[in-house]
Amino acid sequence: xxxxxxxxxxxxxxxxxxxxxxxxxxxxxxxxxxxxxxxxxxxxxxxxxxxxxxxxxxxxxxxxxxxxxxxxxxxxxxxxxxxxxxxxxxxxxxxxxxxxxxxxxxxxxxxxxxxxxxxxxxxxxxxxxxxxxxxxxxxxxxxxxxxxxxxxxxxxxxxxxxxxxxxxxxxxxxxxxxxxxxxxxxxxxxxxxxxxxxxxxxxxxxxxxxxxxxxxxxxxxxxxxxxxxxxxxxxxxxxxxxxxxxxxxxxxxxxxxxxxxxxxxxxxxxxxxxxxxxxxxxxxxxxxxxxxxxxxxxxxxxxxxxxxxxxxxxxxxxxxxxxxxxxxxxxxxxxxxxxxxxxxxxxxxxxxxxxxxxxxxxxxxxxxxxxxxxxxxxxxxxxxxxxxxxxxxxxxxxxxxxxxxxxxxxxxxxxxxxxxxxxxxxxxxxxxxxxxxxxxxxxxxxxxxxxxxxxxxxxxxxxxxxxxxxxxxxxxxxxxxxxxxxxxxxxxxxxxxxxxxxxxxxxxxxxxxxxxxxxxxxxxxxxxxxxxxxxxxxxxxxxxxxxxxxxxxxxxxxxxxxxxxxxxxxxxxxxxxxxxxxxxxxxxxxxxxxxxxxxxxxxxxxxxxxxxxxxxxxxxxxxxxxxxxxxxxxxxxxxxxxxxxxxxxxxxxxxxxxxxxxxxxxxxxxxxxxxxxxxxxxxxxxxxxxxxxxxxxxxxxxxxxxxxxxxxxxxxxxxxxxxxxxxxxxxxxxxxxxxxxxxxxxxxxxxxxxxxxxxxxxxxxxxxxxxxxxxxxxxxxxxx
Numbered sequence: 103x104x105x106x107x108x109x110x111x112x113x114x115x116x117x118x119x120x121x122x123x124x125x126x127x128x129x130x131x132x133x134x135x136x137x138x139x140x141x142x143x144x145x146x147x148x149x150x151x152x153x154x155x156x157x158x159x160x161x162x163x164x165x166x167x168x169x170x171x172x173x174x175x176x177x178x179x180x181x182x183x184x185x186x187x188x189x190x191x192x193x194x195x196x197x198x199x200x201x202x203x204x205x206x207x208x209x210x211x212x213x214x215x216x217x218x219x220x221x222x223x224x225x226x227x228x229x230x231x232x233x234x235x236x237x238x239x240x241x242x243x244x245x246x247x248x249x250x251x252x253x254x255x256x257x258x259x260x261x262x263x264x265x266x267x268x269x270x271x272x273x274x275x276x277x278x279x280x281x282x283x284x285x286x287x288x289x290x291x292x293x294x295x296x297x298x299x300x301x302x303x304x305x306x307x308x309x310x311x312x313x314x315x316x317x318x319x320x321x322x323x324x325x326x327x328x329x330x331x332x333x334x335x336x337x338x339x340x341x342x343x344x345x346x347x348x349x350x351x352x353x354x355x356x357x358x359x360x361x362x363x364x365x366x367x368x369x370x371x372x373x374x375x376x377x378x379x380x381x382x383x384x385x386x387x388x389x390x391x392x393x394x395x396x397x398x399x400x401x402x403x404x405x406x407x408x409x410x411x412x413x414x415x416x417x418x419x420x421x422x423x424x425x426x427x428x429x430x431x432x433x434x435x436x437x438x439x440x441x442x443x444x445x446x447x448x449x450x451x452x453x454x455x456x457x458x459x460x461x462x463x464x465x466x467x468x469x470x471x472x473x474x475x476x477x478x479x480x481x482x483x484x485x486x487x488x489x490x491x492x493x494x495x496x497x498x499x500x501x502x503x504x505x506x507x508x509x510x511x512x513x514x515x516x517x518x519x520x521x522x523x524x525x526x527x528x529x530x531x532x533x534x535x536x537x538x539x540x541x542x543x544x545x546x547x548x549x550x551x552x553x554x555x556x557x558x559x560x561x562x563x564x565x566x567x568x569x570x571x572x573x574x575x576x577x578x579x580x581x582x583x584x585x586x587x588x589x590x591x592x593x594x595x596x597x598x599x600x601x602x603x604x605x606x607x608x609x610x611x612x613x614x615x616x617x618x619x620x621x622x623x624x625x626x627x628x629x630x631x632x633x634x635x636x637x638x639x640x641x642x643x644x645x646x647x648x649x650x651x652x653x654x655x656x657x658x659x660x661x662x663x664x665x666x667x668x669x670x671x672x673x674x675x676x677x678x679x680x681x682x683x684x685x686x687x688x689x690x691x692x693x694x695x696x697x698x699x700x701x702x703x704x705x706x707x708x709x710x711x712x713x714x715x716x717x718x719x720x721x722x723x724x725x726x727x728x729x730x731x732x733x734x735x736x737x738x739x740x741x742x743x744x745x746x747x748x749x750x751x752x753x754x755x756x757x758x759x760x761x762x763x764x765x766x767x768x769x770x771x772x773x774x775x776x777x778x779x780x781x782x783x784x785x786x787x788x789x790x791x792x793x794x795x796x797x798x799x800x801x802x803x804x805x806x807x808x809x810x811x812x813x814x815x816x817x818x819x820x821x822x823x824x825x826x827x828x829x830x831x832x833x834x835x836x837x838x839x840x841x842x843x844x845x846x847x848x849x850x851x852x853x854x855x856x857x858x859x860x861x862x863x864x865x866x867x868x869x870x871x872x873x874x875x876x877x878x879x880x881x882x883x884x885x886x
Contacts, residue, residue, distance in 0.1 A: 116146030123152045134399075141399040160206035166195060169208045173215055181223040186231045191215060193233040197240055197251065203294035204365075204393070204403030214239065244366045244406070245323030250288050257288055262321075269317040270310035271472060272465030276303065279456045280318050283408055287322065296392040297404045300451065302374075303412045304436050305458025308510020311412040312372065318408060319368040330360050330407075331370045334377040342378035344397070353398035362402040369404070374411040375443055382448055389451035411452075415439035433457055466505040466514060470497050473515050477523060486530065487538045487776070487784065489696045490552075492522070493817055495545040503548070521550045529554060538776065538786070538833055560773050560832040562860035568671060569664065569883035570861065573876055577660045584663065586885065587670040588629045591622060594674055603680050614686050617762050621673070628666045664879055672882035676766040687719075687760045687795035688768060691806055693828055694753050695774070695786040702777035702785020704749040705837075705870045710757045710768075711735050712871050717759035717767075722799035724754045728807040730800055756802040758795045765793050770858035770881050773834025777870075788831060834858055835877070837870060856881070 122128035130153070134142065143150040161169065170191035178184060194214040195207075202210045218239045222231050237248045249255050262284050266277040283299045292298045303311040312331075319329040337345060347355035361367060371377075371385075388394055392405045416439030440455060461469070474497070478490040504517030522543065529541065529552050540555040568583050594600075603615045679685035690710060694703045711718050713735050721733045733755075759768070772791040778784040797805070809827035816823055839852040852870070854863045856877045863880075867873045 114146065116142075116149040120146070120148045120152060123149065135401060137395055137401055138399040161208045163195070163207070166208040166211055167191065170195065170211055170215060173212050177216065177219045181219060183228050184219050184223050184231065186215070186219065187233065189233050190218070190231055190236055193236045194218075197236065200290055200294075201240060201244055201246075201406065203405045204401070245325060245328060246287070246366065247324065250284070250322070257285070259285055265321065266314065266317055270314045271468045272461060273310055273314070273458050276310070276314055276456050276458055279454055280314055280321075282454075283318060284321060292405075293392075294405055296389070297369075297407050297409045300389050300409045300453045301411070302440065302452050302455045303410060303458060304415060304440055304455060305433075306460050306510055307414055308512040309458040309461060310511065311458055312370065315368055315370045315410045315412070318410070322368065322408070323366055328364065328367045329370055330357075330364070330367045331372060332357055333372050334374050334381070335372075337377045337381050339378060340380070342381040343384050346381060346384060347394055348397035350397060353396055353400075355394075355396045358394050358396040358400070358402040361404060361407060362400065365403055365406045367406075368408045368410060371409070371411045373414065375413050375415050382445065386448055386451065389448070413440065413443075415443055433459065461505070461510050463501060463505060466511075467497065467501050469511045469514055470500045470504075470518070473511070473518055474500070474522065477518055482530070483526070488530070488541060489539075489786065490526065490541045490543060492543040493545070494814070495817075496522070496543045496550060499545050499548065499550070525550050525552050538774065540830055555830065557774065557830055558832045560770075560834040560857040563770070563858050563881075563884065565884040567859060567861075567880055567883050568885055569668060569880050573664060573863070573880065574865075575660075577663060580660070580663055580667070583667050583883075584629055587625070587667040588631060590670045590674040590885075591626055591629070591631065594622065594677060597677070599677050599680055607681055611681060611683060611686075614762050615680065618673070618680065621669070621762065625666050625670050628662065668879035668882035671885055672763060672766060675884070676763040679763070679766070684794035685765050686762055687758070687793075688765050689792040689795050689797065689799075689802055690757050690759065690768070690771070691790045691792070691802055692755045692757075693788045693790075693806070695788055695828070695830075699750045700777075700785040701746070701750065701779065702775070702787050703752060703755060704746070705777055705785075706775055706787045706789060707749075707755045707757070708869070709771075709871045709874045710759060712869075714871070715759075717761035717764050719758040719760045719795070720799045721755065721757045722803045723749075723752045723756075724803045724807055725751050726753050728811070730803050730807070732800060754803055754806055756799040756806070758799050758802075760795060767878065767882065770834065770856065770877075773831045773857075776833065776836040778836070778838045788828060789834070790831065832857075835874075837873065839870075859884075 119128065119130065123130055132153070139150070139155070174186050174191060178186065191211070195211040198205070198210040198214050199207070214236060218231055218235050221239065222235065237251050240246070240251060241248045249257060259281055263277050263281040266280045267274070270277055279301065283301070286292050287298060303314065305311065316326055316329050320326050322328070332346075344352075345355065346357040348358065357369070361369065374382075384394070388404055388409070393401050393403045395401050416436035436457060437455070441449065444452075474492055478492070483490060500514060500517055500521075504514045506513045525543070526541065533539070533554060534556075538557040540557060542553045542555065544551050544553065568586050572580060572583050600615060600618065604612070607615060676685065692703060692706055707721070707723075711721050711733065715735060718735055722730055723733060724730045761767070768791055771789055773789060775787045775789055776784055777787065806827050809824065812824050813826055834857050836855045837852065839850055849866050849868055851864070851866050852873045854865075854873050854877055855861075856863070859877070859881050861877070861880055863873070863876055865873060865876065867876075
């Protein structure tokens with residue numbers, strides 16, 4: 103009714119239209135809610151009287167079902183190839199009513215069905231639209247994951263609580279309350295006429311109240327931007343209500359406009375005790391009815407929002423020290439201050455008062471670990487491929503110097519920024535460029551001292567690589583390389599190494615001698631080399647040697663020819679080690695470097711432990727705590743997500759490989775591997791290749807973990823330093839892909855830089871092992 107009014111003129115559009123409408127010169131068709139009509143009657147009664155009111159009630163479920171059926175038929179006719187499963191309308195109706203309780207039937211259900219069908223048509227998808235497509239669309243619209251929208255997949259309450267406990271340390275009651283909110287949403291038990299939950303977080307500053315609110319927003323809606331934060335300290339004046347819900351001149355309020363734009367959110371009313379009393383009365387309607395009406399008469403629903411208030415009430419009246427009787431006294435003072443501050447009618451509408459306990463020194467130590475990990479994972483360090491390790495002395499110093507129970511975690515964060523962040527800034531500003539480097543932080547007389555360790559790149563092995571530039575050639579253009587490989591086979595046959603080995607060795611080595619002869623026969627057949635004698639007799643004299651000639655080569659796949667060329671040249675180079683037992687077995691220990699828990703360690707382990715690996719004998723893994731298990735080349739049971747989650751929690755893996763000349767085959771793998779998938783932080787994996795296989799993989803892992811613990815013990819308590827089992831190795835290989843490193847049989851682009859050969863390969867392959875095999879083939883083709 104006031105639209106068009108300004109400070110210079112009281113005349114509105116309602117005044118302009120009132121006369122023509124009353125005279126019948128102008129016909130107006132308008133739609134408005136009951137609240138908006140009430141405001142029109144209040145602000146422009148003349149225009150309201152001139153309009154004939156036609157009430158349109160919400161459709162009943164039966165009417166909505168009929169309208170949905172009509173809409174489905176119309177969509178199938180209009181969109182042609184689109185077909186909808188019979189359960190799609192019912193799914194849209196049920197979930198639409200649950201997720202959008204402020205929307206009336208049939209509009210929300212029809213809108214969902216129409217959107218799903220039009221999206222499928224735009225994609226050119228000819229498959230039938232199912233209820234799962236409705237779930238996917240609603241998940242994108244609301245931000246809720248499909249796991250929270252359906253009961254088909256399990257949701258472990260302990261895992262939900264653990265995810266919050268990883269974000270907010272030392273507050274078990276608070277993380278349990280946050281988990282209850284998630285489970286209420288999952289169960290669909292939230293009252294549609296109220297906010298999902300109304301919580302009051304109380305306790306001293308710096309204990310994690312805002313962090314937990316942010317964590318709830320990210321868990322529910324997948325994005326930190328879904329947190330609508332209002333600083334109630336700015337709402338302490340008499341204009342607080344008009345700022346929150348708008349006024350005559352600015353009808354869009356700060357709170358109502360933001361929630362109307364994104365109703366699926368977490369509303370954080372920070373420091374509620376600083377708000378004006380009129381703002382508290384406004385919250386009565388919000389908590390009771392789950393909605394607010396702004397100055398323009400627009401209703402904003404909070405039925406899909408979680409409302410969280412934070413308060414420091416009572417926590418400033420004492421000197422908290424975080425333990426013993428003082429802790430209980432502080433919590434009691436906080437509870438009393440909260441009850442005294444809030445009006446009874448408002449306090450009774452709060453679903454749960456969640457107390458945050460003062461931090462203890464033990465909790466502060468865990469906070470240091472968490473905040474330090476966040477600091478050391480920042481973009482500036484990642485972009486420079488710089489990995490920082492902070493010793494136990496640095497962490498102890500942070501707790502000793504920074505922790506103040508009166509201010510919680512904030513003093514810890516500030517200390518880390520000033521001392522650790524400052525020292526890193528100074529060092530990086532003057533450091534020379536490097537592909538990869540390590541900075542170790544130590545403590546000397548209360549000062550944080552960084553030590554810079556540039557990581558060298560592996561020196562390329564000089565030589566003529568026969569397959570350089572030939573890995574992607576057509577079969578017909580491989581003839582020069584085949585000729586070189588055939589000549590290598592001739593030289594191998596001309597030596598007496600195999601004959602001497604057959605007479606000298608026994609046991610497992612005799613097996614490798616026999617395997618070598620079989621391999622040579624197979625390669626000669628692959629290259630079209632046949633045997634015949636010099637005379638025409640079937641029998642030949644003992645002194646007459648067999649000679650070989652090239653015959654028309656049988657058809658063979660290009661990849662098989664490339665592998666054969668590489669193997670022939672590898673065998674010639676490794677032939678002098680035929681009788682060395684360690685030449686046919688290696689032990690490989692792989693360790694994740696840094697805090698990034700991506701897919702790099704899994705991808706590198708799969709290079710050696712995959713169903714196509716001819717060398718894999720046994721494997722083992724260890725997690726952060728040093729708990730050891732075994733694995734084979736299969737993925738095992740369970741979902742891919744469970745499998746990936748398990749392997750991302752591993753810190754070390756070990757494999758034992760056995761095969762003909764395997765030591766020479768994987769010699770170039772020894773070093774540091776860098777793996778970088780698109781939109782992910784780089785993974786750095788230390789790969790240590792040890793000749794021989796004197797221990798099974800489980801014992802290798804056990805020794806490695808024990809050596810690491812011994813080093814940590816000495817660094818903690820002092821003493822002669824033992825060898826570092828995680829000593830950095832030269833960078834030997836980098837792998838960069840535009841997709842996940844775990845794709846299998848789904849081609850993706852990848853770039854491999856192999857420092858041992860000085861070769862960069864850009865190729866589309868099905869998985870990382872396939873890309874590494876190309877690097878192996880090139881390395882094997884180095885001629886003597």
